[in-house]
Amino acid sequence: MAEKIRLGYGALSSDTELLTPTGWLNISKVTEETLVAQYSIDGHISFTRPNYIRVEKPQKAVHIYNKEGHYDQLVGIDHAVPYIYTPTGEFKVMPAKRVTRNWKRKYLHTGILLGGSITTLSPVDRLRIAFQADGYIKRRGITSDYIRFNFTKERKIERLEALLKTANIHYTTRLQKDSQTRFNFSAPPGFYEKNFNWLDLTHVSRLWCLEYIEELSHWDSTIPESEHFCCVYWNNRKLAIDRVQAVATLAGYKTCLGIVPHDNPNWQTSYKLSIFGGSKSIQGSSLIAETTVYNRVMYGVRVDTNMLVMRRNDAVSVTGCRKHDSALLKDPVINTNCGHLI
Numbered sequence: 001m002a003e004k005i006r007l008g009y010g011a012l013s014s015d016t017e018l019l020t021p022t023g024w025l026n027i028s029k030v031t032e033e034t035l036v037a038q039y040s041i042d043g044h045i046s047f048t049r050p051n052y053i054r055v056e057k058p059q060k061a062v063h064i065y066n067k068e069g070h071y072d073q074l075v076g077i078d079h080a081v082p083y084i085y086t087p088t089g090e091f092k093v094m095p096a097k098r099v100t101r102n103w104k105r106k107y108l109h110t111g112i113l114l115g116g117s118i119t120t121l122s123p124v125d126r127l128r129i130a131f132q133a134d135g136y137i138k139r140r141g142i143t144s145d146y147i148r149f150n151f152t153k154e155r156k157i158e159r160l161e162a163l164l165k166t167a168n169i170h171y172t173t174r175l176q177k178d179s180q181t182r183f184n185f186s187a188p189p190g191f192y193e194k195n196f197n198w199l200d201l202t203h204v205s206r207l208w209c210l211e212y213i214e215e216l217s218h219w220d221s222t223i224p225e226s227e228h229f230c231c232v233y234w235n236n237r238k239l240a241i242d243r244v245q246a247v248a249t250l251a252g253y254k255t256c257l258g259i260v261p262h263d264n265p266n267w268q269t270s271y272k273l274s275i276f277g278g279s280k281s282i283q284g285s286s287l288i289a290e291t292t293v294y295n296r297v298m299y300g301v302r303v304d305t306n307m308l309v310m311r312r313n314d315a316v317s318v319t320g321c322r323k324h325d326s327a328l329l330k331d332p333v334i335n336t337n338c339g340h341l342i
Contacts, residue, residue: 011079013075014027014297016073019036019311022199033049039307040305043340050302055297056300060291062076075298076323077097079324082307083105084106086103086105095326096324100289104284106283107281108342109318123163124169131149131194134149135147137192144189147184152179201246204250213231213253220233229275230277235273245314249309255275256276258272
């Protein structure tokens, strides 16, 4: 037991967050009843309950990160870190204390959500995404809220009108003096809100997540030219952008979340979430691993696959959740022919 306490037996720092069906949750708040996202050796993500939780007090930790903010883990020195060895496509694990810059290794950010009975995004949920970006509640009532949109862009006018018709929602429009088209319709109280509080990812499919991000790209987003899907989403609501990052992760996208710099200190903080398709990993040659003194508690949350989807400092990655046998001469292979996962 003393050795486990000193080394950090498969443990994660107290500022680590785990992915749950309602978004990111600090690891200290995870219980054995909490559904968390586990990563499997076939590249799939699924939700499960932990089979073991513990609190530890290691003396040292290893900080694994890159300077661009794409990857960030602070773990016990013998914590199992998964990676793919690119020359062979083998999926391996290694102790955190042996992580070094190596272009032959790739470290995973995301996977593919497995299963889900809710297969496609409904027209009403598409409207909720549009509302988060451009709608507002003109008037709240006891039995209904009065929802309003104002647009000048023809693209957005056409899209919102199509969504309202598909959802079979009665609405009215009016052309304003400033050439804006105003949309009005009624909805149940509290049904439309700005933080995506309605999200529950327990039973959604990967296709649902893909459609969610695709719909999002039509609103507070830009779509750069790219060989693969790429979308940059903007928001000044941190909780909303955190939840979008959760959906993007389950869709199989790599993400990078940052603060948008402002010249005026009085301006509200705004955030930029870059969503990338075509790659699920980071090149090992860009990673930095530093052993450091650690004087706080760490948390061990174990699941059946021995891998978790985590976030630290807004950087999403896949991590182990058990101790690595550092006495082994070679990193054990846990799956072969996994080049497609990167």
